[in-house]
Amino acid sequence: MIPTLVLFGLVFGRWWRSALVAAAAGWPLLLVVTGDAPAGPGLLAGAALAVVNTGVGVLVHQGLRLAVGRARRSAGG
Template sequence: MIPVLILFGVLLGRWWRSSLVAAALAWPALLVATDVMGVGTGLLGAAGLAVVNTGVGVLLHQGARLAVRRLRAS
């Protein structure tokens, strides 16, 4: 779970708002569709963890983007 969501954040980090919303909606939907979890309060926790893990990937993407811009400017 964690590496997949971090990779998702890294790949779609340019559109960070959309990727975080997609993670919050798609990951719990996937868990319910594959019958890993039922609909309940635990699903909110799964959505929260999905957003946090995707956020780490987004931060990696944005940090790399900022570093490249600074190297090009110098």
């Protein structure tokens, strides 16, 4: 579960808002559809954890983007 969401954040980190919203809505939906969790208030915790885990991937993605951009600017100018 955690590696899947971190990977999701890494891949879609460019569109971080959409990635976080998709994780918050999509992960609990996936849990209910597959029968891994019953629908109920416990899914709020699942949604929060999905956002946190996806956020880690997004932060790594954005950090790498920033580092690459700085490296390109310093090498080119």
